[in-house]
Amino acid sequence: MKRWFSALLLIVPLMAVAGEAQPLADDPAMEARLKALSQELRCLVCQNQTLADSSAPLAEDLRREIRELIAKGMTDKEITDYLVVRYGDFVRYRPPLKTQTALLWGGPFLLLAMGLVALALVLRNRNRLMKDLPDEDDEEDAA
Amino acid sequence: MKGVFKYLLPLAVFLVLAGFLAKGLKLDPHEVPSPLIGKPAPAFSLPKLGDQAGKFSSDEMKGRVWLLNVWASWCAACREEHPLLMELARSGQAELYGMDYKDTDADASAVLKQMGNPYRAVAVDADGRVGIDYGVYGVPETYVIDKAGIIRFKQIGPITPEVWNEKIQPLLQGLQR
Numbered sequence: 001m002k003r004w005f006s007a008l009l010l011i012v013p014l015m016a017v018a019g020e021a022q023p024l025a026d027d028p029a030m031e032a033r034l035k036a037l038s039q040e041l042r043c044l045v046c047q048n049q050t051l052a053d054s055s056a057p058l059a060e061d062l063r064r065e066i067r068e069l070i071a072k073g074m075t076d077k078e079i080t081d082y083l084v085v086r087y088g089d090f091v092r093y094r095p096p097l098k099t100q101t102a103l104l105w106g107g108p109f110l111l112l113a114m115g116l117v118a119l120a121l122v123l124r125n126r127n128r129l130m131k132d133l134p135d136e137d138d139e140e141d142a143a
Numbered sequence: 144m145k146g147v148f149k150y151l152l153p154l155a156v157f158l159v160l161a162g163f164l165a166k167g168l169k170l171d172p173h174e175v176p177s178p179l180i181g182k183p184a185p186a187f188s189l190p191k192l193g194d195q196a197g198k199f200s201s202d203e204m205k206g207r208v209w210l211l212n213v214w215a216s217w218c219a220a221c222r223e224e225h226p227l228l229m230e231l232a233r234s235g236q237a238e239l240y241g242m243d244y245k246d247t248d249a250d251a252s253a254v255l256k257q258m259g260n261p262y263r264a265v266a267v268d269a270d271g272r273v274g275i276d277y278g279v280y281g282v283p284e285t286y287v288i289d290k291a292g293i294i295r296f297k298q299i300g301p302i303t304p305e306v307w308n309e310k311i312q313p314l315l316q317g318l319q320r
Contacts, residue, residue, distance in 0.1 A: 058271070088175060
């Protein structure tokens with residue numbers, strides 16, 4: 001009897017796991033699309049989290065909204081545009097390249113160019129200083 | 144000449160950097176500019192708070208300049224701006240309508256009973272769907288909508304006396320003409 005009871009107890013954790021699973025998998029294809037889409041979208045409340053990661057109420061609402069839009073047969077691009085119209089380019093983790101975001105996209109290359117120019121100047125300066133110094137090899141040859 | 148440049152360069156770099164940082168101090172990353180400014184306010188028709196049969200429809204407001212204040216009973220910052228809203232309602236400076244966002248009617252009515260009701264009507268957006276159309280992401284938010292139904296201004300967070308005096312009131316005066 002006791003043994004049976006302990007065997008039953010072993011099942012308890014399994015039931016706990018089953019209880020925590022979320023009722024997502026109505027349609028695995030839809031969930032996969034929702035996941036892919038929401039990983040590219042920003043949660044407006046906790047701004048450094050994606051919609052996929054965030055548990056903010058707004059993120060939950062937006063995931064619900066995206067599910068409904070997918071069910072309506074909208075493409076990924078249409079869904080992203082739907083959110084951009086409401087929340088601006090900020091919802092996208094990859095903002096589009098346009099005049100407003102030119103500095104955002106070009107900035108790193110600008111900094112790289114500035115760094116290269118600075119490096120070239122320093123190297124040229126150092127070269128000139130080295131030439132001014134007496135050349136050690138020549139001195140050895142002379143001696 | 145070369146020597147002077149050597150000392151001026153770090154100073155210039157410092158000034159540029161300080162300029163960027165000073166500007167950065169004044170920016171609030173939580174204020175995301177709304178793409179809806181200058182666009183037609185999304186149409187909606189929602190139940191009215193405290194009036195089971197009644198509907199509040201944005202179409203009713205055509206031809207009028209009005210303020211849509213998105214609030215909720217669970218929102219602490221909304222209580223902060225509440226006295227100002229009461230003052231606006233009392234002075235009749237603005238046509239103020241509320242949208243109760245993701246809230247229960249009982250809680251919302253209790254707050255209005257306790258603190259006073261500055262709204263001409265309150266639309267109930269219980270599941271936040273209209274909120275999504277308006278790009279609401281943090282209550283309170285207030286939209287200024289003109290006679291043609293165009294959103295002219297959005298205040299994210301509580302309306303402060305400064306915002307009212309410097310931005311919203313001058314805008315309203317222009318729109319009401």
